[in-house]
Amino acid sequence: MLKEKISLLVDSKKEIFCDLSDRIWDHPEIGLEEFYSSEAIIKVLKDEGFTVETGLAGIGTAFKGTWGTGHPAIGFLGEYDALAGMSQKSMSTFQEPVEEGCPGHGCGHNLLGAGALAAAVALKDHLEAEGLPGTVIYFGCPAEETASCKTPMARDGVFNAADIAITWHSADKSRVVTETCLTDCMMVFRFKGKSAHAAAAPHLGRSALDAAELFNVGIQYLREHIPDGCRIQYAYLDVGGQAPNVVQNRAALYYDYRALDNKMSAELRPRIIRVAEGAAHMTETEMECEVTSAMSNYVPNMALSETMGEAMEELGPIGFSKEAYDLADRMTETIPETDIKESAASFREFLESDEAERRAALHLQDEPLPYKAFVKREMASTDVGDVSYVVPTAQCKVTTETFGSQLHSWQVVSQGKSPIAHEGMIYAAKVMALTAAKVIADPDLFEAVISEHRKNIPAYDCPLPEGIIPKVVR
Template sequence: MSTDFSVHQYLLTNRNHFESISQYIWEHPETRYLEFESASFLANELEKEGFSVQYGVGGIETAFIASYGSGKPVIGFLGEFDALSGLSQKANSTKQEPIKLGGIGHGCGHNLLGTGALAAAFAVKAFLIDNNTNGTVKFYGCPAEEGGSGKTFMVREGIFDDLDIALTWHPSYANSIMSLSSLANYQVYFRFKGVASHAANSPHLGRSALDAVELMNVGVNYLREHVVQEARMHYAITNSGGFSPNVVQSEAEVLYLIRAPKVAQVDDIYKRICKIAQGAALMTETEMTIIFDKACSNYEPNRRLELILNEKLHEAGAIQPTEEEQQFAKDIWKTLSEGEKENSLAGMKSFGYSGDSSEFKGKYLSDIISEYIPSAEVMAGSTDVSDVSWVVPTAQLTTATSAIGTPLHTWQMVTQGISSFAHSGMLLSSEAMANTAIHLFTHPEDLQAIKAEHTEKRKKEPYICPIPKDVKPSAVK
């Protein structure tokens, strides 16, 4: 077997191409299940590279699988490319400047995430050719991570069943293995229907759906004291019944996102919330309909796979920022609130960082790789990568692509999304993931140990998809 192939050199040689892919996705932001342009662009790049592409997998128009090679093992890279509403922002700016007021923006760095996974898949394909090695590399085009649980729907349809290993990453301001579990969640609409009437002349004839929504929200707010400490119950009123206060609102709707460390805990809280909604409907004499939107499980780390990924991340080494990159990061740091600055260490730790941040004194970009310390803690967030981790051994890492303290889902995250430092961090993740895959192609004993760990976990707790079979993926309303 050839020892000449270098993932690092391959990525360096093709850096400009991968940067252009990331920039294209950043410039064409699309929300959940509407990522037609982004998905098509990525799939086309994979086809040009010699991958065979299967479109519309799992009954989702913007989901696809790109494959190269044959035989075992089959190693997959998970790529995301959806963006967020309301986060339109000019690139490389130190002030909030929307490109389009109220428009869409890549506030979670998925232009980097998808491109970084794609670059890893390309590098592994080049290795397989260079070494004439059997095995299959796959890139999974996974839509709707933001509020749509695209991967959970894909898991439900068996899309990942032939995989031996799944690898992915996420942009942040740390360099570490994402060793924490995550919060499972349900997302559910509660829709109320009442009777319209003149609010002054005949209010007694009306039955207010908006009253029902408000009473439900009050009831849920009282419930907060009586759930597990880690639980979260978020809501948004998606239909307040119109803009006429002199009309008794006959229709109203509220969308709930319910989170807890385990699906069973989420389900218990959900059932209690349903009772509160029923009570609100009884109090207001309105009709109530429940529409289950989506769900995802908690993340299940594979420690043996994480050890290898960590080794490859350390071998690659952290990006050392230039003076210009440090200055830009410092300027971004100045735009953060005091609360955001104080929360920077907690944000790092949620991504698996294990230090006390003292090594960053006087710095604004992470230039070290955190020590890998497996943690039983639960990060205060959710991801649909979780459901993949239940059906196939999965590992994630994060690499620094933004200024320390940059919160996800903010204009500051968007504006740094195609910076030189962001792209360097992106390709660092590609290098670590690709070299992990190559290690497993050449060390079958490690692959078997990873799979054995996964099998043992599933014996203790089998996987049950949290999304009911009759629920279909839906775009943002």
């Protein structure tokens, strides 16, 4: 049976991928600076006989590895960026950084890159063993957290090499993702004024900090008049200095806004810019702005997602070890009740109430949730969205952490090299490789996936302007 074949292939090399994931965890690098991590993945790709191309879309740490020929061409998406300031010791049940202020893998991306690679290698081994035609492509996708590099990669045609794309994310429960999400756009606004002595000659100064503050106040008023579901947030990049007796001649803000789709996002952008222009006008300062990253909303391919649901159902529970359960028992003590309740709330959408209650009391979610074709929306964003406009895409979430653990928390970093993480990651690789193997084994299914995409997905209008190459924003 296909399931047994794929499981055996993934298991036969699992040490390679657990070790790879651990080494990436040990060398946490923020987006666009994932030099160690991308090299580590490329080394395994080459060892496994893949042909590697680097520097895709003008991004130093974007790459792809290709094996085989012909169709279907199956793409696996892998990430490897860490989060700034999230350093945390492994397997610790309290917050203690390895090195204060350093990055850490708070979103499990060490697992994502290694897990997707385990799936790609298992599929390659399967095609080779069975003498089947087809191409396996591993896409190394940098800076998911900050610069959303899949978008410029999609804009520049990188994913056109694949017929379908498959990916996953670490989570506290396992299920296929069938809901859409929000678009996301990040912009930097810089104000330039004129410095002066704040007491002796304030009339000679023009405050960039005033402009930044008025811009933010203007945005609070704009919020009432934008469509439901939109989100606008900001952070200060530069407050102009620390001397209150100086009129600040520079200030910079980092804006992040979301909408239901690219059209709504494109309509919101000039309205935000007009508020910034107004603030500059009021303060007689100058304003410059630029889009630094953008993401489309995710549109799942339902035929492919359903196939992934079947793969998950056939594979059944993850089968966590005693070590994994023991760690989950200890970790649960550190997770606030409110976080666990929030996580348990969604069970009612998948399960009868008795079963939902039973699972809500478990510290570790071993069994996947049943497949459900939702048409709802997650109030978050992912750059997988842009891939989903270009090629039919499916993604799942798989348990790699104690129930109730929140992404971007120290608990996730702490569990990133644990048995829970390793066992979940290997399971995710099996789900992804089995999904791909099912598509390859069934030409009618492949045709259904492709024709659904052609029929349902609007033409891709990339939200990231032409020519913008992502950079680290500071």
